[in-house]
Amino acid sequence: MSHVHAYSDGPGPAHPTRRAVTVSAVLGALLVSSGIDVAAARTASADVRLRLPAPTGPHPVGLTTWYLVDRSRCDPWDDTIPVRELMATVFYPARSVRRHPPAPQLGAATAAVFGALAPYQHPGLPPAGVDWAATMTHAHQGAPASPARSPVLLYSPGGGDPRGFGAGLAQDLASHGFVVVTVDHPGDALVVEFPGTTEYRADVVRTTAFREDPRSNPATFDTMIGTRIADLRYVLDQMEVLAEGGNPDAAGRALPTGLARTVDPRRIGVYGHSAGGTTAAQTTYDDRRVNAAIDLEGYLDHPGEPPGEPGPFFPVAEYGVNRPLLLWGTDGFPDRAGMERSWQAMLAHPGGWTRRRELRDAAHWAFTDFAAFAPQLQAAGLMTADARTALVGGIEPARAVPIVRTGVREFFARHLGA
Structure with missing residues (x-):
C-alpha cells in the first residue's frame, strides 16, 4: 500500500482470503516479485537498533501478554x-521492577516477518539493515502491579500495523497510572505471533489476509471494522473477568501479582489509530462501558459504491455519542477532504461531547512509534527525507512524541481520572 492510502493496511490491495497464508508463501511471493534477494533480505546485517523514548511518569511499568480466545x-x-484468537499486551503501573527484565517491543518471530514485509506496508522503510527484534520497551515482564486502582485504556492499531508499534505511548500512559491494553487483530495485522500452534493453526505466526486497501472494498472494510469492534468488546469482557479474580489468558499463563486489584473496570477509555480510530469511536457508541475515546485520524464513514463516492456514516457520526470523544488528525494526511465529511458530521452534534485537534508538520503515522523511529532511520542513512516526511511528517520526535503523549494522557486523565 502506498503512503497516500488512508490506512496502513497490509502490503498491497486486498480481498479477505479464506485460507491461512503461510509466512513462507508471503515472504516468497512479495520478495521475489519485487526483485529483492530473499536470502539477502533474511540474512542481511542488522546493525541499527532503534530506541523507544523513555516513559515520563512517576511509576515503573510492568508488562504481560495475553492469548485470548473468543469461542463464540x-x-x-x-x-x-x-x-x-487475539493477542494483547497489558502495560500497567508496577510496584517494583527489580529482577524483572525489560520486554522487547516485538517478539522474535514478529520482528523477522515484519522486517521482511514492512517495506510493502510502508514504502520507504528499509528492507534490511535494522534489527527489529532489538528494540526494548521500558516495561518489565511480569513485574508486580501497583495496588492503586487504575483506569483501563484499550488501544486498537492502524490497519495492518502490529500492536507493538503503539508501545511507546502505552508505556508512557502506564507510567502515569493507567492500565493500557494494546490489541492485535489477526488476519488484519501484518503479523501476529501466538504462544503456540493449535490443531487449526499450524504456525505460531499469522500474516495479514489483506491484498488491497480495505477502503477500496466496502465489504472488506465493513468486515474489518465490525471484527475490530467485536474484538475490543471481548477484551472488555476479559477485563471484567480479571477484575473478578479470573485469568483471561486462554493458555493459563500466570498473571502478574496484584494485577486483578489494579484494574478499575468502571473507568474505561479506548483510543486507536487510523482503522483503530474508527474502531475506538464506534465502540464507544456501541458499548456503554466505554467512558471516553480518542480517534487518531480514522474515518467515521463507510467507503462508497463505487470507490471515491461518499458512503454512509457510521452510527457514531450519524447520531453522535454522549461521552467525550477527541478527533485528532495531522495536517499532512493525504485524504483530509475525504475524512472531513464524517468528522464535521460528528462535530455538529449538540452537547459538546466531541472535540478536535490537529498535529502540524506531521503525517499519518506520527501517532505511532514511527514518530521516533523514522528520524533514527533517516539519520542512519536507511530512509530518505521524502520517505520520512511521507510517513510521519517533518516534525521532530522531540516535539511529536511529547505532544501526542501529553494530549492523550491529559484527555483521559480529565475524563477518567488517573
Missing part, C-alpha cells in the same frame, strides 16, 4: 479457524 465467534478472514 469464528475467524472472519480464515474459515478454517473455528474461534476468534
